[in-house]
Amino acid sequence: MTDLIQDVLNSDEKKNLRQFATLLRQSEKKYLLRNEILNTFHDYCKQQENYEHLYHNSYLSKLVYFTQEIILDSESLCLVIRPQIATQQAYRLLDDFTVESVSIQELLDLRDRLVNRHHPQEGGVLKIDFQPFYDYSPVIRDPKNIGKGVAFLNRYLSSKLFYDRRQWQDALFNFLHLHHYKGHQLLISDRIQTQQQLSNCVKQALTLLANYPADTPYENFRWELQNLGFEPGWGNTADRVHQSLEMLDQLIDSPDNQVLEAFLSQIPMIFRILLVSPHGWFGQEGVLGRPDTGGQVVYILDQVKGLEKQLQENIEQTGLDVLGIQPKVIVLTRLIPNSEGTTCNQRLEKIYGTNNGWILRVPFRDFNPKLTQNWISRFEIWPYLETFAIDAQKELLAEFQGKPDLIVGNYTDGNLVAFLLARRMNVTHCIIAHALEKSKYLFSNLYWQDLEDKYHFSLQFTADLMAMNAANFIVSSTYQEIVGTPDSIGQYESYQSFTMPDLYHVVSGIELFSPKFNIVPPGVNEDVYFPYTRTEERKLSDRQRLEDLLFTLEDPTQAFGKLQDPNKRPIFSMARLDRIKNLTGLAECFGKSKELQEHCNLILIAGKLRSEDSTDHEEISEIEKLYHIIDQYNLHGKIRWLGVRLPKGDSGEIYRVIGDRRGIFVQPALFEAFGLTILESMISGLPTFATRFGGPLEIIQDKVNGFYINPTDQTEMADIILEFIAKCNHDPNYWNEISQRSIERVYSNYTWKIHTNRLLSLAKIYSFWNYTSQEQREDLLRYIELQFHMIYKPRAKALLDKHMQQ
Incomplete structure (x- = not known):
């Protein structure tokens, strides 16, 4: 971008830049966003004789197109430029047209000064920087591949299997040993003691299976496989078991990323799923259209049905129905005692169209019954979420008769609770934003103090930072949700760096090139929504x-x-x-x-x-x-x-x-x-x-x-x-x-079939990744816990004190 700026300054367009800057300074605004910049530039160009060239083909027009923000101060223009998706740079253009690069910290200080919140003499402000925790993790290079994290991760893992063969084969062997269900060992038993023994037994099993017709039921050769050390979970027919073990054989001898994904996706490791969605009125009837209650409820209820159906299909295909295994899906939400005629005061509610799908409602603790007995706005629930997670854990362990195998958070509050539960129970978890409020409300971080009484963005944005970095993987419905378009910043991208004046500076809030991001669009309920012609x-x-x-x-x-x-x-x-x-x-x-x-x-x-x-x-x-x-x-x-x-x-x-x-x-x-x-x-x-x-x-x-x-x-x-x-x-x-x-x-x-297949596949692959990189995550999780205790909890306590006075 410095080359483009110099091209402007070294050409006749330097005069146009000076005139354009003068026009910008005539505005009462000191902070201009992209649309305002483009409109002002268009108005300027219309007054020039060379309008067509200047507006469409000049160096200056290219520079203006890439400029995301302009901040005006008494001595300079600060240009925040986005040369490509997920990348920003800042430059200061002085009155004499000297160009200086502006660091992230300088840019955040400048934004603070804009709202008269910059106090360098008082020792600065807390800086939040997640980048060091991603320095030793694999990152995607090409912006086009952002959101395709699992494909990248599979290539990375298979290369590790190839180049560090002994270490990663041992990791794979130990990972296969982990899986059990209510006392039943799955996949491989203690008869197989080493990775080399596993390789030999796989080859013996493949020879054994070659003698059976493809459609032979698993029970016909179950005991022979168990004598070799292979427990249920490989398939329900000779052909399916053969396919599974053949993939394992390939991974041991010649790792391939596509084989790795197919193999991990087929392993039976998920039977109990928890979906977390605390706010609003979560019910099956009479709730849509109430405050904070809309598409997210529809999404989750349809997702439950799709997940249960897919889990049941996976159990049958892996031959685990011989053990009588049944999947269970629970939606954790808030119990509202004054339920206004809805079912939101029922602790447990069966989800229509499922065999074992449930809504589990846990009440907020009665710090102030006048509030907690009633619906509470999603902007006000922050003080209750930690104790909600603690109380919910006890009930979930009882309902599941053990830990869930996967936790899925929804929206900021659900994502925070998902993190707290996953941390306490050591379970793989993912988050789904649905919407990040920071993108909805213009300058919501810069002017957070003015909005705090109404929206409590200091708590919400802090919770977002913690949840998105703690998650094992992030599910996004679209690419632009992560990094926007060439013309607009993505929701997650807006968390890369920002200031909450007088609270903290986010120097690096999220690594957009991390393989944790995956695009998995939702489906639509085909039983309810179908063409009018049918x-x-x-x-x-x-x-x-x-x-x-x-x-x-x-x-x-x-x-x-x-x-x-x-x-x-x-x-x-x-x-x-x-x-x-x-x-x-x-x-x-x-x-x-x-x-x-x-x-x-x-x-x-x-x-x-x-x-x-x-x-x-x-x-x-x-x-x-x-x-x-x-x-x-x-x-x-x-x-x-x-x-x-x-x-x-x-x-x-x-x-x-x-x-x-x-x-x-x-x-x-x-x-x-x-x-x-x-x-x-x-x-x-x-x-x-x-x-x-x-x-x-x-x-x-x-x-x-x-x-x-x-x-x-x-x-x-x-x-x-x-x-x-x-x-x-x-x-x-x-x-x-x-x-x-x-x-x-x-x-x-x-369709939900596509969605649930993909979600379960992701959960299994990231469980393997989480298992192999556990030590690297622990430092990150402790950093997040520090923010929870030092930033989030004191502010939540202050809000609770305010609620107690109502």
Whole structure:
């Protein structure tokens, strides 16, 4: 990047840079982000005679394109440049156009000064630096391979097996000895004492199995294998056992990364899985749309069903049904005594559609019953999580009759509890962010003190740092969730370095090139969400009831707005009423476009109709805003707003009813980490328009099986929808083409079968990696524990003291 800056300074464009810098200084803002920089540069270029060259082809335009931030102080411009994904550099441009490199620490100090929080005379601020703990671990080199951690790790491990053969073969041998289930030894017994003996016995077993037909049941030769030292777990037929042992033989003699992955994925080592999700209202009915309760609940419940099914299939295929082994999956969440008619006050609840899937609810300790007996916002639960983990551990050990084999954390609070439980029980664990709040709220770290009373970001961001570094592996739904796009910073990338003024400086918060990151997109529940064309699977009574609800039912407790012409093409959206989901932005877009109103009705399903029914300040604000927009643009007769919580079966049919009327689904979020509703609408056959900020960029292929929209540009959003409608009017088959492609896209990439297979494979491979590199992790975990006790706990205690006074 210094070469590009020098190219600008050594050319005639130096004058343009000076003029552009002068224009920037005229702004009242001292901290400019990428969009503001690009817009200002565009405005500047339009005033120049050589506009085309300057804006599109100049050195300066390239420099501006790569500039992520500009910080203005009295003596210089500080340019924060992102030359490629996952990499940032900073430079100071002085008034005389001298260029100086700016270190991370200097940049963090500069940001502190910007908010008058820089106090060097007082001895500085705590520095958090995780980089030394990754210096001796394998790292990915190519940014394109970020999120493909397990593929990289398999290559790394197989090379170790090849070059340090004795050490790694011993590690593999010892790892195979570890596995047992409730007193039953699995895989290899004490008859096999050494790695060399294992190699010899594998070859004898392969010779033995060659005498049996491929489909011979395991029980027919079980005792012969056990005499050689091989216990159950290799397969349920002669062919499957032969495949497993042949892979082991290859690994011993000639390691290969693909063989290693296939072999480790096939080993039976996971039977009991714990999913952690403390906040919100976690239940199966009557909870969606309540505060803090949405797609994450749907995701986890569907994941439980997929995991149990896959575990059962794996048990049968590895021949462990002879031992009567049954999988068990538990979702750990919070018990809410004042449950408001939900099941959230039940300690144990069976999950529908499972044999052994359960919701286990553990209450927060009653430090202040006036608070802890009720729902608590996800921004306020931090003081209760440590004791919640301690209490939950006892109940989990009882329910599982032992330790879980894998712990999966969800969202920041669940990820922190997952870390605490995994540390206490020494279990492999992974985290799933769903959304990192730091990316949602602009400058949330820089101005954390101003936001602390409302959001407590000091606790949340500290918990994020601890959880993401402690995790054995991280599951991301998309690539951009980790490192963004060439135009935007990823959610995890935003934790690379940042300041929490007066609290700490994060010099290195996460190693983005670590192989712990893996992209595993979720699936969609195919029993509930399926194409509208599968009429034989739809209930006529449900269809008619939901048609009435969507378009004609007059019930002020459930619906606001009577449609003048219910037969117009419906524009449909369904989400919680909060700022990020931006349903009010969609309503405003519709209100500003007379042409959209002429062709379409707007149908919104959100949680509530009346602000007095909500206790969530953001939801109340959005409710009031939506009423204001309806009045401001006179949308009466053109919009219908349903304040209902739909059972899952109804939500699937709702999409199909919209499909019957050749409607469309619009997801207008200001940011969306992934977007389960997008999968739901696409598999139902609805042409889907989704935000270009976040996960939808990787789900939808623009203008092929859906459409990108910019929710911050309402004119453009309306134009994209209108262009689609115009094409449908010109060619009635166009709607069908997009509909069919959207269905195909989901079935080929986003099923729970694909997801659960991948997740279980990752867990097994990282368990092996964790076993072989245990000593390196211990230093890291102790560093994280230090942060927990020195930063997190005192701040959580202060928040608890505040709660006690309420």
